[in-house]
Amino acid sequence: MRIQFRTLCLSLLLTVLCGNAAATVIDDAALNKTSDGSNWAAWGRTFDEQRFSPLDEINTKTVSRLGLAWSLELNDVWNVSSQPLAVDGVIYTAVGYSHVYAIDALTGKELWNYNPKVEARKMGLAWGSRGLAFYKGKVYAGVQDGRLFALDAKTGKLVWEVQTTDPKDNRYITGAPRVFNGKIIIGHGGADFGHVRGYVTTYDAETGKELWRWFVVPGNPADGFENEAMAEAAKTWTGEWWKFGGGGTVWNAMTYDAEKDVIYLGTGNGSPWNHKLRSPKGGDNLYLCSVVALDAKTGKYLWHYQTTPGESWDFNSTMDMVLATVNIDNKPRKVIMHAPKNGFFYMLDRDTGKLISAEKIGKVTWAERIDLTTGRPVEVRGARYENGEALIWPGSGGTHNWQPMAYSPDTGLVYIPAREMAGYYNDGGRDPRTWQMKKGDVMGLNGFFDDIPKTAGTTSLLAWNPITQQKAWSNPTPGATAGGVIATHGGLVFQGRADGKFVATDATNGKELWSYDMGVGTQAAPMTYTVNGKQYVTVLAGWGGAPSLLGSLAAQHGWVGRQYPRRMLTFALDGAAKLPASPAPVPGKVKAIDDPSFKVDPVVAEKGKLVFQQCVICHGVSAVAGGYAPDLRASPIPLNSAAFKMIVQGGALQSRGMPQFETLSDEELHQLQTYIRDRARYEPSAWDDIKAIWNFVVLMVKMELVKRGWID
Structure with missing residues (x-):
């Protein structure tokens, strides 16, 4: 009895000393503290969005011991191309139509879930939610139908909800909100689907009250301009662009600079894509495809740098923007690192937005280089499909898309999920004097209806030196889509791949040190954190999102159909859990079924x-x-x-x-x-293949002749 009493007292003492420790307050100080790797509480882990963890229990020497700690099947969710968060031993994730789950990080047991029940009219976009935010005991997520909501992190109960868009328009939310100084900011997508004028909105993080809104492109001058920035931007547009919306949606990248109290926006493409239709007499069309700095308190415009003036290819700049202090010419320089779709890697000064350097990270044919004096691209003749059509590298998928890159202050390298894939553009002779945006012709381009072969694109994990603007190393990865990455103080880069492998790579030399078969491919970015001092790595796996539309290029991995799992996997040193069995991939041609009596007209x-x-x-x-x-x-x-x-x-x-x-x-x-x-x-013949190759060769020769000025 005495022993039991002593045991009970000791248990109570340990509970008081350890078990009832106060919960971590995730506030601005926590989100700005890069040295603490215990939590992964934001999309980029901390405000700087470096996606670098100081944890090193799992490192180049111990990673061979990495094993599955637990897994959780999410079979009722159609898309898990999202990055979860981890706070105080609880994982939070928003998947599918922003269905939020809270999961015990030690056991994989579901604690609660919240389904916002997206409006049926807004279903049908294959990419779903990409992430969420955490701040002072609340979890925040956007919904595809334009809502933004806050949940109590302990219970999953709804705290507040606001409609950030007009429910009747084409806007939708898939990106993760960002939170800072008691505010939460959200943008939206939709410029590819009709009349949309992009903007971001900030709300009070406690109440959901709207604080300020900043439009990316100017509206109708007859209605007046919201601020001086819009008046200045209007000088770079021509025609009646406002009738088409203009575009410029901030659907993914937003980075907060805590030192300067500045929010940087990565802005989107034009609407329509075809520049000559939305702005017939030319113009840069500010602030499309730009990095824009705003005063975080007021939303007042501070500066911008436009990566693709007068864009006409869907070369948006909504890819992540990483903040760092680096040595340039033996002096510390506060910079923004940015790899937008257009194929260049940019270093910008955080004070002024002035371009420091820019170089190609892949095949780029629309521009020769970036002029460091003017900061503008030196474009190639014919790239704007002035003569009707053009084959351009990169295509609208970009050399780098939304799947986030990471920066390691240990190695000084940036790790980029890179892509090589061309884009075909053809305006079909549309006349800006008569063209109208309508259903089926939103982008102002001829539609592309053919299947995309599995050889149309490739991907790699690219290690890039931002100071020298040169490749350090590069590893080919399967297919034309790869997952986002993180880097760690343990000297590792983690990435999930299209072939279903979760891979750990040596951050210094690119050697693949460890891999695990997840049973299905992924695009999702992983994260790492600790529970009771032990390091864990978590990633979501499930094939879906934008690759679904890429035909044979995506189908080559064999993950087509609902039978393949959507799951969360968590790894730790000496983990010994068994992954549930899943169907083997079935790459190759689908077995079509038919009714011979059905007559095809x-x-x-x-x-x-x-x-x-x-x-x-x-x-x-x-x-x-x-x-x-x-x-x-x-x-x-x-x-x-x-x-x-x-x-x-x-x-x-x-x-x-x-x-x-x-x-x-x-x-x-x-x-x-x-x-x-x-x-x-349909059965393609050998002649069809010959014709396709011939048409490709003819187009490439024509582009080269235009570039050299030998033909118009």
Whole structure:
């Protein structure tokens, strides 16, 4: 009895001393403290967004002992291309349509979940939520239908919710909000889908009260301008751009500079893409495709640097912006490191926005170089498809997209999930005097309807020296999409890949030291943190998001269909958990099914091709699925008119992420069916391949002749 009493007393003492320790307050001080790696409490871990962890228990010597600690299946969620957070031994993640989960970081047990129940009309975008924010006991996330909400981190109960957009417009939220000084800031996407004028909005983090809003591009001059910055920007536009919205959405990158109390915005592409249509007499079109600095208290414009003036290729600058202090010419310099879509790596001065250096990190054919005196690109003739069409590197997917890069102050290198893939642009002779933005012609370009072959693009993990602007090393990675990365003081770079491997690489020399088969590919960025002093690494795995629309380029990995898992995996040294079995990937050609009695009218199928553009994001270009959604050529549903109507028009599968297209007429539904049947029967011939190669060669020769000035 006495022993039991002593044991109870000791237990109570330990509980008082250790177990009841006050919860970590995630405030500005915590988010600015780079030396503490116990939590991963923000999208980039800390305000500087370096995505570097000071933890080193898992290092180049011990990583061989890394094993699975636990896993959690998320089979009711269609997309997990998101990065979770970890605070005080609890993991928070927003997946799918911003469905938020709180998970015990030691056991993988779900603590609570919150489903914001996205508006049905806003379903159908394959990329879903990419992340969330944490601040003073609250979890924040944006929703695809434009809402921003705050949850109590302990209970998952809704604290407040605001509508940041007009529910009737084309805006949507997929990016992670950022929080600082009692404010939370959010942008949106949507410039690729219709009339959208981009902006960011800040709210009080405690109450959700709107504090300030800053528009990225100017509106109709007749309505007056919100501020001097918009008046100045309007001088760089021509025509009646406001009728098309203009674009400039801040859908991903925002970085807070705590030292200067400045928020940096990475702004998006123009709407429409085609520059000559939205701004017929030219102009830089500020503040598209720029890094913009605002006073974080007031939203007042401070400075900008435009990476792609008068952009016409979807070369947005919404990729992450990393803050660091580096030695340049033997002097410390506070800089922004930025690798937008356009293929260049930029170093900017944080005080002024002045360009320090810029070099190509991959194949770039739209510009020869960046003029360091003017800060402007030296463009290649013909790159703006002035003569009707052009094949450009990089394409609209960019040399670097939203999957975040990382910077290690230990090595001085930036680690970039890089891509090499061309883009085909053709304005089809559109005349800015008569062109109008309408459904099916939002970008001002001819649509691309052909399948994308698996050889169309490649990826790599690129280690880049930002001081010398040179490659340190590069490792090829599978396919044309790879996951975001983190770097650690343990000398490692972690990355999930399209082939289902989670890989740890030596940050110094690029040697792959460890890998684990996750059972499915991923784009999601990992994170690392400690619980009770032990280091863990967590990553989400599940094939979905934007690659789904890339046809055979994405399908090559074999993760097509709902049967493949969506899961969270957590690793630790000497972890010995077993991963649940999952279906093996099935790369290669889909086994299409058909009804020989269904007669395909080529004229009807051609009309159905246009209707199918509403389905491409999920079901893939040319009806070749590349991700979570099923391949419709192999589905029995389109063979049954009643079932097809019930699902497409009636919304019978909304609970599984299939949106309702109630505005489609029965005639359009038949056109859609016919197109799917046509694609199911399509067998490319050797002659088709020869023609495709020939057309590619002709276009490349033509571009070179234009570049040399030998033809117009």
